[in-house]
Amino acid sequence: MTETKIPIIQIRNVSKRFGKVTAVDNVSLDIRAGEFFVLLGPSGCGKTTLLRMIAGFELPTEGQILIDGQDMSLVPPNKRPVNMVFQSYAVFPHMNVTDNVGYGLRIAGVSKGEIRDRVAEALQLVKLGGFEDRMPDQMSGGQRQRVALARSLVMRPKVLLLDEPLSALDAKLRAQMQFELADLQDKVGITFVTVTHDQDEALSMASRVAVINKGEVAQLAPPSDLYEYPANRFVADFVGSVNIFEGTLTLDEPDKAAVDCPGLGKVYLNHGVTGPHGANVWIALRPEKIYLHVPGEGKAVRAAAQDAPDGHNLARGTIKGMSYLGDVTLYDIQLEGGQIIRVSRPNLSRHDQDDFTWEDKVSMHWRADSPVVLLS
Amino acid sequence: MFNRTAIAPLEYTRTLWMRSWVGLIMLFLYAPLIVLMIFSFNDSKRNVVWKGFTLKYYEKALNNDSLVEAMVNSLTIAFLATIISLVIGALAAVMLWRFRFPFKGLVEGTMSLPIIVPEICLGVAFLIFFAMVDWPTDLPWPLNLSAITIAHITFCFPFVAMVVRARLASFNKEEEEAAKDLGATEWQAFRDVLLPHIKPSLVAGALLAFTLSLDDFVITFFTSGPDTITFPVKVYSMVRFSVTPEVNAASTILIILTVALTFIALKYQGVKGISDAH
Numbered sequence: 189m190t191e192t193k194i195p196i197i198q199i200r201n202v203s204k205r206f207g208k209v210t211a212v213d214n215v216s217l218d219i220r221a222g223e224f225f226v227l228l229g230p231s232g233c234g235k236t237t238l239l240r241m242i243a244g245f246e247l248p249t250e251g252q253i254l255i256d257g258q259d260m261s262l263v264p265p266n267k268r269p270v271n272m273v274f275q276s277y278a279v280f281p282h283m284n285v286t287d288n289v290g291y292g293l294r295i296a297g298v299s300k301g302e303i304r305d306r307v308a309e310a311l312q313l314v315k316l317g318g319f320e321d322r323m324p325d326q327m328s329g330g331q332r333q334r335v336a337l338a339r340s341l342v343m344r345p346k347v348l349l350l351d352e353p354l355s356a357l358d359a360k361l362r363a364q365m366q367f368e369l370a371d372l373q374d375k376v377g378i379t380f381v382t383v384t385h386d387q388d389e390a391l392s393m394a395s396r397v398a399v400i401n402k403g404e405v406a407q408l409a410p411p412s413d414l415y416e417y418p419a420n421r422f423v424a425d426f427v428g429s430v431n432i433f434e435g436t437l438t439l440d441e442p443d444k445a446a447v448d449c450p451g452l453g454k455v456y457l458n459h460g461v462t463g464p465h466g467a468n469v470w471i472a473l474r475p476e477k478i479y480l481h482v483p484g485e486g487k488a489v490r491a492a493a494q495d496a497p498d499g500h501n502l503a504r505g506t507i508k509g510m511s512y513l514g515d516v517t518l519y520d521i522q523l524e525g526g527q528i529i530r531v532s533r534p535n536l537s538r539h540d541q542d543d544f545t546w547e548d549k550v551s552m553h554w555r556a557d558s559p560v561v562l563l564s
Numbered sequence: 565m566f567n568r569t570a571i572a573p574l575e576y577t578r579t580l581w582m583r584s585w586v587g588l589i590m591l592f593l594y595a596p597l598i599v600l601m602i603f604s605f606n607d608s609k610r611n612v613v614w615k616g617f618t619l620k621y622y623e624k625a626l627n628n629d630s631l632v633e634a635m636v637n638s639l640t641i642a643f644l645a646t647i648i649s650l651v652i653g654a655l656a657a658v659m660l661w662r663f664r665f666p667f668k669g670l671v672e673g674t675m676s677l678p679i680i681v682p683e684i685c686l687g688v689a690f691l692i693f694f695a696m697v698d699w700p701t702d703l704p705w706p707l708n709l710s711a712i713t714i715a716h717i718t719f720c721f722p723f724v725a726m727v728v729r730a731r732l733a734s735f736n737k738e739e740e741e742a743a744k745d746l747g748a749t750e751w752q753a754f755r756d757v758l759l760p761h762i763k764p765s766l767v768a769g770a771l772l773a774f775t776l777s778l779d780d781f782v783i784t785f786f787t788s789g790p791d792t793i794t795f796p797v798k799v800y801s802m803v804r805f806s807v808t809p810e811v812n813a814a815s816t817i818l819i820i821l822t823v824a825l826t827f828i829a830l831k832y833q834g835v836k837g838i839s840d841a842h
């Protein structure tokens with residue numbers, strides 16, 4: 189991926205209010221040229237409003253948006269160097285594929301020969317060669333989306349905006365399109381800005397993700413950082429699945445820390461967290477980072493003892509729920525304190541290697557670098 | 565009639581009672597028209613007994629200058645009223661669909677008033693209005709039809725607006741945004757995206773307006789001057805003396821004309837397009 193440090197889009201202190209509702213609340217972020225940027229958030233969090241402000245369909249109540257260094261405040265949508273793929277695709281139903289894709293070029297007054305060449309090239313790019321004369325109602329949703337993509341790409345925009353591009357596709361096609369979009373972005377080198385509520389989509393395609401919550405940026409980071417180093421409980425919970433326990437910070441030194449969680453037990457970390465001693469914090473623990481053991485603590489204790497002091501990073505409980513998902517099995521385990529913890533375990537063999545089932549007593553341990561301490 | 569295969573639950577048209585019922589409805593709807601058409605060929609001064617086939621009443625009707633003039637007047641008014649209603653109605657529909665403004669509900673309500681208000685009231689209102697503003701009645705043709713045309717536009721355009729509005733409800737606004745996103749101006753987006761979408765409703769609205777205007781009697785009766793007789797008014801005055809086959813012949817011509825026009829419009833737009841308009 190060609191990533192330079194020049195921001196192609198600069199969003200500066202942008203707010204958008206609809207009457208009394210604040211959709212976007214003082215957001216500032218830079219989108220770099222050539223990156224695949226994803227705005228991720230639950231529905232109604234303001235991510236689509238932000239995208240529509242970049243496209244020019246909404247004007248910021250406050251703040252400023254710059255594209256390629258130019259202030260866009262007074263520039264209408266048809267004059268902006270960005271193009272958008274709409275959630276409904278918005279393919280023109282009365283035009284065939286060629287006319288749809290060539291529409292923007294015709295408006296721009298490009299010569300007929302060049303339109304023909306560029307439309308053919310764009311259709312090749314989205315793998316729609318041979319569909320030139322089809323009408324939109326003769327195409328599937330996935331194909332219509334490709335038309336919408338080609339129609340935008342043919343304009344050679346500086347930035348391509350995509351509003352929930354995969355939400356209307358079925359699971360298999362969605363997975364395929366995720367790869368194709370990332371591949372396409374790599375090929376054309378245009379900056380992509382995508383809005384989605386689907387974390388899988390965000391994690392698999394993005395070079396950087398901005399998680400939006402209630403109109404504010406909750407965290408801006410590359411996908412792996414987002415998952416492994418969430419900044420707060422909202423991000424930890426929204427991206428992936430997580431167990432969260434409240435606790436008190438009892439030890440905090442540069443190379444180690446400990447949190448006492450009434451619901452889970454003593455948690456030890458092999459790094460510092462820079463929080464005030466005795467502070468109220470939260471421990472986030474991913475289900476796949478917890479090891480499950482047959483009853484009798486011996487194994488768990490020995491495993492935990494390898495990188496944590498005695499009695500830390502251990503828990504006991506009873507299996508209250510199981511869901512077999514093929515590649516992994518999820519266990520809902522009731523801890524001794526009554527709280528439920530979720531553990532996922534890859535099905536490495538074709539049979540359950542330890543034969544866990546409902547109401548079994550189990551022991552758990554996790555490594556000292558697995559828990560994340562959250563201050564908010 | 566007697567099919568060997570069993571009648572499936574949804575094959576209504578194959579059950580006898582359903583066929584009879586449909587037949588009865590057809591008879592109820594079209595018998596009077598068919599009788600009218602048949603008796604236009606009747607070789608008799610009276611319209612009661614069949615005396616033999618003739619075309620002489622068609623000849624007579626077409627040679628009746630005042631009847632032909634009334635027919636031409638009617639068609640001219642209908643044509644003008646349709647065109648103007650189409651423009652006003654479509655614009656009103658787009659305005660009500662797109663914008664939010666104070667008293668929108670009130671505007672919407674008053675706009676459809678001409679549909680609700682009894683025609684006789686509208687007729688009297690127009691009569692008084694044109695008398696009050698002293699609308700000139702001695703203008704040369706076709707300007708002498710202006711009063712009637714204005715009155716017709718008043719009750720035709722709300723119908724156009726209604727049909728177009730219904731069609732607009734199914735418009736995906738993202739299509740218009742997509743056009744603008746690709747560089748289209750407001751006008752280009754309207755021409756290339758919105759207009760093609762509402763086209764079927766414009767055809768349907770035009771048909772409605774045209775037929776409404778063509779056969780309107782009450783309002784026309786109150787707004788027409790001595791030299792501006794329209795076809796329905798003329799027929800009425802002829803019938804007051806006696807119902808001759810001449811009236812039948814003229815009516816048949818009008819029926820064929822409107823049916824042909826509808827047929828052309830459907831052919832041009834496609835039946836599907838027009839039913840989609842609603």
